[in-house]
Amino acid sequence: MARPPAFRTPRGPEPEEEEGGDGAVNRLRPELDWMLEDLVATVPGTRQVMVLSGDGLRMAHRGADVEFADRLAAACAGVQSLSAAIAQMHPGESREVRLVVVESANGFFFLMAAGPGAYLAALADAGVDAGLMGQQMRDLVARLGDHLATGPRAPEPEPA
Structure with a gap:
């Protein structure tokens, strides 16, 4: 089984900036909609799924409204930054973070590296099958690879 890529943020193509209006599926990267719908359909209890850049920009999402999705992406x-710092404390050559899982009283949060500078995140109910969620996320990441790549934001040019 292929391992998902580790957390890192090299440059890749920038997503198109096109705002969706319904709040259910964001259209910044409409070619990713099928992937998000597939994950929601195959893992009961999934509430929110998103693809985001390494610097916290929402690329596509399925679930809550745009404002909530933007807060979750940030x-x-x-x-991601905190988990990468903790991973550096482990001995050995490979200190890459591949998956972060947070379990709370009300559910689970999953964050997985999904290509150069891209991540796949999900929020799910407390009754979700965490193993199924992790496997489905890994499968999607393996199928999509570089299609999820994005680079960090470029600073805006200074006015002349």
């Missing part, structure tokens, strides 16, 4: 960037 939080994911913080979780």
